[in-house]
Each structure stands twice: as C-alpha cells, then as structure tokens.
Amino acid sequence: MTYLIVENVSKKFCRNLKQSLKYGVQDIITEITGTNRNSDKLRNGEFWALQNISLQLRPGEALGLVGANGAGKTTLLRLISGLMKPDTGCIKVRGRVAPLIALGAGFNPILTGRENIYANMSILGLSTQQITKRLKDVIDFAEIDTAIDAPVQTYSSGMAARLGFACAVHIEPDVLLIDEVLAVGDIKFRMKCYQKLAQLREQGTAFILVAHNPHVVLNVCESSIYLAKGNIITSGNTVDVIRAYEDDLNMVTYSESESIMYLPAKPESESMGVDITSLCFKDNQGEIIPILISGQPANLAINCQANQNIDNLNIGVIISALSGQNERILYITSASDNNLIQINRGAVEIQMQMPYCCLLPGLYNAKLYIKQGVQSLDIVQSFRFAVKANQVISQSLFYQPHTWKVTNTSS
Numbered sequence: 001m002t003y004l005i006v007e008n009v010s011k012k013f014c015r016n017l018k019q020s021l022k023y024g025v026q027d028i029i030t031e032i033t034g035t036n037r038n039s040d041k042l043r044n045g046e047f048w049a050l051q052n053i054s055l056q057l058r059p060g061e062a063l064g065l066v067g068a069n070g071a072g073k074t075t076l077l078r079l080i081s082g083l084m085k086p087d088t089g090c091i092k093v094r095g096r097v098a099p100l101i102a103l104g105a106g107f108n109p110i111l112t113g114r115e116n117i118y119a120n121m122s123i124l125g126l127s128t129q130q131i132t133k134r135l136k137d138v139i140d141f142a143e144i145d146t147a148i149d150a151p152v153q154t155y156s157s158g159m160a161a162r163l164g165f166a167c168a169v170h171i172e173p174d175v176l177l178i179d180e181v182l183a184v185g186d187i188k189f190r191m192k193c194y195q196k197l198a199q200l201r202e203q204g205t206a207f208i209l210v211a212h213n214p215h216v217v218l219n220v221c222e223s224s225i226y227l228a229k230g231n232i233i234t235s236g237n238t239v240d241v242i243r244a245y246e247d248d249l250n251m252v253t254y255s256e257s258e259s260i261m262y263l264p265a266k267p268e269s270e271s272m273g274v275d276i277t278s279l280c281f282k283d284n285q286g287e288i289i290p291i292l293i294s295g296q297p298a299n300l301a302i303n304c305q306a307n308q309n310i311d312n313l314n315i316g317v318i319i320s321a322l323s324g325q326n327e328r329i330l331y332i333t334s335a336s337d338n339n340l341i342q343i344n345r346g347a348v349e350i351q352m353q354m355p356y357c358c359l360l361p362g363l364y365n366a367k368l369y370i371k372q373g374v375q376s377l378d379i380v381q382s383f384r385f386a387v388k389a390n391q392v393i394s395q396s397l398f399y400q401p402h403t404w405k406v407t408n409t410s411s
C-alpha cells in the first residue's frame, strides 16, 4: 500500500507580479475552455521551481527533504498538500494529509485558541464531534492551559507554534508534511514532538520532513531526497544523501585552486627578516592536499623566505569555522608546545603536522603569525581551507579518530 505517489511533477513560477497575474488569467481561461495549456513549456519570465519530481511514501515511512534556500522544498510540500496545482505530472494521495508548513500561520488572530482549534482541524477534515472529542488532548499537548480562551494574537510565537503542532498531530493524519517546524519551541517541547511523531509513525502515519539542519533528518528519516534548483540531485539512504548535500554545501564557496595560497613578496623595507611566501596543506608524502579529510593526516606547510638565520620563533595558528558563528576552533602555538623554532637563511618550509585532522566537514579560516618574543615578524590574516569526510559525522562536534577492540575477559 502507498499513501502518496508523486509522478514527474513540475511547477513553474514567474517572478514578475504583473506577468504572473496575466499568465494566471490565461491559465484559468485555457482550463475553462479546455484548450491546450502547453504547461510543460516556459513562457517569458517563468522558471521551473520544480522539475520532474517523482517519489513514493508508504505507511510509517519518514522521508527527509534537504536542499539550500530556494531549492523547491516548500513548493513540493504545497503541491502535495493540495495548496497548489502542479503544471505537469500528477500527485495521488490516499488518506488524510496534514501540512505543517508554517506553524500557527493558519490561525485567525482575533479568534481564541479554542475557536482556532475547531477552525483549523475542520479544514484538515475532522467533524465538529470528532474535534470536541480530541479537544482536551490538543490543549494538554499544546500546554496552553487557561490562555486557550484568549485570542491567538495575544499568544507568543512559541505558543502559537505549539498549538499548530498539536492540531496537526491530533487529526491523526495518514501523511504529515513538516516544514522546519521542529526548530521552534523549547527543548522540552521539541522532545515531546519527536516522541509524538514516533508514536504516530508506529500507528502508520508517514511523513515528509523538511529541515535545513541535517542532524534532524539523520535522526528521524531513513530515506531522503536532496533537491537543488528544483531538481532531485540524489535520493535514497539518508546517510548517503546527507553526505552528498554536506559535501556540496561545503564546496560551493570553495574551489580547489584555493588549496595553495601564494603571498606577494614584500619590499625589503617592510620585511622583518622572515616572510611567509605560501601556505598549503600536505600529506605525509609531501603532496598538496586540496581538501582535508576528517581523520586523515594533514600537515600545514608554511613556506618562508628568511634573510638571515633566526631562532626562538613562535609560530601561531588560529583556526576558525567559516560556517556557523565563525567561532575559534583551534589555537596552536609552537611556544606553548615548548617548541621554539630555528630557521636558516634562505627558503624554508615549516610544517605544523597533524597526525589526524579532527575538524568536521566545513569551511575554515586559518590566521597565522610568526613572532620572536613579542615582536611580530609576519602575519597572514586569512588562509581558507575546506574539510570533508569519508563518512557522515555531522552529529558530532569534532572528529575523534578511533578503533574498536574486544577482549574476552571470561576466565
């Protein structure tokens, strides 16, 4: 049995409002008159928000939908929920579909929470009697208490979101469409939502979960689809799909030509005796590594030109993540390693050798300095590099190289 079949579905939009309205009127006329709409062709100013999308959903199945902003995820959920019609292809749904697209957005602000429960759940297909029977469970789940008889416009966004989620899950849908909504609410309520979803799943509810955060999809869905610019890039096992998505996310702003950074030669008057000439990562064989791999060796090669023999050098490396909050991840100095460095006149390569790169997949920035005591001799503010993984490790904060060992301890 299948709850949902999406077959070769495409949807086009037009960004120009005036043109879009004109096309809308044209479409209505051709639909009424039954003439050929040519809906598989783009008209001037139109673009495909989704193209030839096919998927199936069986009872109890959880499908993750990942992709960058504008990939078409919400559009797909809107089509499945019946809020929009596809331009080509067809969507077959068996049973009741509950869209949780924008939690609380469907509420009427001047109606009370209780009135909104009736309005919302009846739109989703329940009779007044059925709603009355479930009312207490919905209010309890949403933890709204006495505020249930106050207008929804007096609710905090968290309260409205909780009420929206409570309504959707208590209609006991066959297919639940969830768009990013699990990101709302406090941790306690989020845990409750996950438990409720697991319970619904056991009862046979299937769902599609859209999330920007790959952790959420990895935790909940066995299979996933990665959408980009309206097309399916990969589908199948969530672990493989998330790996492909994360690799693309990390590489999108990084080109391998950045893997070695050359620094312009300084005029003699500006040199402090030692100048950094290039930076790159190398493997243990001395080959340049264009992209680091979590868990594999990586040696930061700092090439310098020294115009004299110098000793007592302190090399500092500060690594921060370019994704996220730009927080500092690593701060290594040769001085704190009790390893003040001595170099001879001429060209020299200093390596900061890491037997394992413990960084997670992502884009990073390294800041480097060479100091002698408090005197700064050279500094590089920004050397960008990328890290990827050979396995999915995004549920961790860093990569810990490890092996497993079993010892039989029975005598």
Ligand SMILES: Nc1ncnc2c1ncn2[C@@H]1O[C@H](COP(=O)(O)OP(=O)(O)OP(=O)(O)O)[C@@H](O)[C@H]1O
Pocket: 013, 014, 015, 049, 067, 068, 069, 070, 071, 072, 073, 074, 075, 076
């Ligand atoms: N009603 C509309 N009219 C015109 N363009 C639209 C309309 N709705 C969506 N789009 C466009 O279609 C594309 C897909 O949008 P959609 O909202 O489905 O992406 P998304 O993957 O859900 O993105 P996000 O992660 O930012 O929510 C985008 O380029 C968007 O600007």
